[in-house]
Amino acid sequence: MIAATGFDKRNVGVLGLGKSGLATVRALEAGGANVFAWDDSEAKREEANQEGLRLSDPRGWDWKSLSALVMSPGIPLTHPQPHDAVKKARAANVEVIGDVELFQRAVNASGAEARVVAITGTNGKSTTTALIGHMVRRCGGDVQVGGNIGRAVLDLDAPEKGMVYVVEVSSYQIDLAPGLAPDVAVLLNITPDHIDRHGTVEHYADVKARIFARQAAGDTGVIGVDDAMTSEICTRETARRAETVVPISVGKALSRGVYVLDGMICDNTGTQTAKAGDLRTIKTLVGAHNWQNAAAAYAVGRALGYPRERILAAFESFPGLAHRMEIVGEADGVRFVNDSKATNADAASKALATYDNIYWIVGGKSKEGGIASLEPWFNKIRRAYLIGDAARGFADTLKDKVEAIHCGTLDRAVEAASRDAVADKAELKVVLLSPACASFDQFSSFEERGDVFRAAVQERLKVMGGAAA
Numbered sequence: 001m002i003a004a005t006g007f008d009k010r011n012v013g014v015l016g017l018g019k020s021g022l023a024t025v026r027a028l029e030a031g032g033a034n035v036f037a038w039d040d041s042e043a044k045r046e047e048a049n050q051e052g053l054r055l056s057d058p059r060g061w062d063w064k065s066l067s068a069l070v071m072s073p074g075i076p077l078t079h080p081q082p083h084d085a086v087k088k089a090r091a092a093n094v095e096v097i098g099d100v101e102l103f104q105r106a107v108n109a110s111g112a113e114a115r116v117v118a119i120t121g122t123n124g125k126s127t128t129t130a131l132i133g134h135m136v137r138r139c140g141g142d143v144q145v146g147g148n149i150g151r152a153v154l155d156l157d158a159p160e161k162g163m164v165y166v167v168e169v170s171s172y173q174i175d176l177a178p179g180l181a182p183d184v185a186v187l188l189n190i191t192p193d194h195i196d197r198h199g200t201v202e203h204y205a206d207v208k209a210r211i212f213a214r215q216a217a218g219d220t221g222v223i224g225v226d227d228a229m230t231s232e233i234c235t236r237e238t239a240r241r242a243e244t245v246v247p248i249s250v251g252k253a254l255s256r257g258v259y260v261l262d263g264m265i266c267d268n269t270g271t272q273t274a275k276a277g278d279l280r281t282i283k284t285l286v287g288a289h290n291w292q293n294a295a296a297a298y299a300v301g302r303a304l305g306y307p308r309e310r311i312l313a314a315f316e317s318f319p320g321l322a323h324r325m326e327i328v329g330e331a332d333g334v335r336f337v338n339d340s341k342a343t344n345a346d347a348a349s350k351a352l353a354t355y356d357n358i359y360w361i362v363g364g365k366s367k368e369g370g371i372a373s374l375e376p377w378f379n380k381i382r383r384a385y386l387i388g389d390a391a392r393g394f395a396d397t398l399k400d401k402v403e404a405i406h407c408g409t410l411d412r413a414v415e416a417a418s419r420d421a422v423a424d425k426a427e428l429k430v431v432l433l434s435p436a437c438a439s440f441d442q443f444s445s446f447e448e449r450g451d452v453f454r455a456a457v458q459e460r461l462k463v464m465g466g467a468a469a
Contacts, residue, residue: 001023001026001027001154001155001156001157002027002102002103002106002107002154002155002156002157002158002159003027003030003031003158004024004027004028004030004031004033004105004106004154005031005105005106005109006031006105007028007031007032007033007067008031008032008033009032009033009034010033010034010067011033011034011036011062011065011066011067012028012033012034012035012036012066012067012068012069012070013035013036013037013058013061013066013068013069013070013085013089013094014028014035014036014037014038014069014070014071015038015039015040015058015069015070015072015083015085016039016044016072016074016075017037017038017039017044017045017047017048017053017072018039018044018072018074019152020072020073020098020099020152020153020154021037021039021072021099022048022051022053022152023152023153023154023155024070024072024099024102024152025037025053026154027099027102027106027154028070028102035054036056036061036066037054037055037056038055038056038057038058058084058085061088063088063089063091063092063094064092066089066092066094067094067095068094068095068096069085069086069089069094069096069097070098070099070101070102071083071085071086071096071097071098071176072098072099073098073148073170073173073175073176074172077096077172077175077176078175078198078199079198079199096176097177097178098172098173098175098176098177099152099153099154099173099176100147100153100167100169100173100176100177101176101177101178101179101180102154103153103156103167104116104177104179104180104181105179106154106159107159107165108181110158110159112159112160112161112163113161113162114159114160114161114162114163114165115163115164115165115183115184115304116164116165116167116181116182116183116184117132117164117165117166117182117183117184117185117300117304118147118167118168118169118180118182118184118185118186118211119132119166119167119168119169119186119188119296120168120169120170120171120174120185120186120187120188120208120211121186121187121188121189121190121224121230122188122189122190122191123188123189123191123289123346123347123350124188124189124289124290124292124293125148125149125168125170125186125188126148126149126168126321126324126341127290127293127320127321127324128186128188128293128296128297129145129147129149129166129167129168130145130149130318130321131285131293131294131297131315131318132166132296132297132300132301133145133166134314134317134318134319135297135300135301135306135311135314135315135318136164136166136301136304137314138310138313138314138317139301139304139306139310139311139314141162141164141304142160142162142163142164143163143165143166144156144157144164144165144166145165145166145167146165146167146168147167147168147169147173148167148168148169148170148173149168153167164304167182169211171198171204171207171208174207174208174210174211175207175210178214179214180210180213180214181214181215181216181219182211182215182219183220184219184220184221184222184300184303184304185211185212185215185219185220185221185222186211186221186222186223186296186299186300187208187209187211187212187222187223187224187230187233188230188292188293188296189224189226189227189230189292190204190205190208190227190229190230190233191227191346201229205229205233208233209233209236212233212237217241217244218244219244220244220245220246220299220303221237221241221244221245221246222246222248222296222299222300222303223237223245223246223247223248224247224248224249224292224296225247225248225249225254225257226249226250226251226252226292234247246258246269246299246302246303248292248295248296248299249292249295250288250289250291250292250295251288253266253268254268255268256269257269257299258295258296258298258299258302259295260279260288260291260292260294260295262280263278263279263280263291264277264278264280265277265278265279265291265294265295265298265312267298267302267308269299269302274308276298276308276311276312277308277312277315279291279294279315281316282294282315282316282318283320283327284318284320284325284327285315285318285320286325286354286355287325287350287351287353288353288354289350289353289354290325290354297311297315298311298312298315301314321341322338322447323338323339323340323341323446323447323450324339324341324342325337325338325339325350325351325354326338326339326450328453328457328458329457329458329460329461331460331461331464331465332422332464332465333422333424333426333427333428333429334418334421334422334429334431334464335428335429335430335431336418336431336457336460336461337351337355337430337431337432337433338433338450338453338454338457339351339432339433339434339435340433340435340439340446340447340449340450340453341446341450342434342435342436343364343367343435343436343437343438343439343446344367344436344437345367345369345370345371345372345373345374345436346373347434348362348371348374348434348435348436349373349374349377351432351434352374352380352432352434353377355380355430355432356380356428356430357382357421357424357426357428357429357430358380358381358382358430358432359381359382359383359385359417359418359420359421359429359430359432360381360383360384360385360402360417360432360434361384361385361387361407361410361413361414361417361431361432361433361434361435361453362384362385362386362387362390362394362434362435362436362437363386363387363388363389363390363391363394363435363436364387364388364389364390364435364436364437364438364439364440364441364442364443364449365388365389365390365437365438365439365440366389366390366393366394366437366438367436367437367438370393370394370397370436371394371397371398371436372397374436375401378398378401378402381402382403382420382424382429383402383403383404383405383417383420384398384402384403384404384405385404385407385413385416385417386404386405386406386407386413387407387408387409387410387413387442388408388435388437388441388442389441390437390441391406391408409442410433410442410449410452410453410456411452411456414431414433414453414456414457414460415456415460417431418431418457418460418464422464431457433449433453435449
């Protein structure tokens, strides 16, 4: 655990008691703060009570006595309107921050010279974070991985000399971390998302760009340039500190930066371009979106001083991220891919673009727009297997374009899809769970949905004589 510094014997309010909120309370108490903790959810308050936390309703707080309000990132800061606690904090001139801000302050105060690598972007940040963490570990580094993925950032081990923190940060977390100053900051991409929380896509992009705002002159910024918004941010950052900004791209050569062409990663950050390695043979990094993740991770590895040979060797042993295009088994020329984390159409498009001969398991609690935007990939789908609440609406979208079967439940979909895929004479067939939907109609989370898929695949593999990954 990382003790939150700067609040010894001072009053601090903590709002939101999920995983990060509970870690925040423990970190503040370890740093000597007097903590007033609350969650608007009765269920979360009950969980906090079971952990021995003392709860205090914000309606009774003496706001003028508080030094800070530390909020969980899921609580509205600006849109659609600030939470009532935010309004009261601002009226009392109390700073409103999050756990990432406490983390950055603690690292700064430690004097341990630990380095921070922070990763953000609309898509791919979890895979990139996991890949960078794996790379640092394989290259011999002392690494801690967390933030918006895995462990809460304040639950990571305390800073030590030579340690590398690899943290995923969402736009919500950046919004609550005005002092965030990573040694290496990564911005992968920006597509419209979370508009309900940021008001406009322009404000969303501005928040993402703040990951670079407090970097020092010698810090590294790794920025994707394959969409208009990140390209503009890269241009702006390059004008400010050209030598420490590394553009990355998939599909186009760069006069300076790291890019991937036809699966070959190219390093053009030195005096001449070098072909660093071939990504096409790495099963856990298939597809253009994963090549962008790899380009970013490669640029980070070079910024940390690792030789390209060790970076590429680390990529080859990367196991992949659970529930994100995770290969969970193969048999009879059929590959089973768990992409349960694809909870919207944009995320599902990455998997559909990657494979051919797809037996697609799709459905759940539909998001706005459904799957109509995925039509450019319908020709890659041999058959669709519909589950959950969205089945009827998705059947209408697929009518006369893709043959669709109503399966209802995930286990029936796995059985039907695997049976049909085995009968296909193609060399490689893919049974793909990429639901393009939230999971909450039938499951508690996308993780549970992916676990159920994995278990169903294991049962099929027993029949087929294949092996789980």
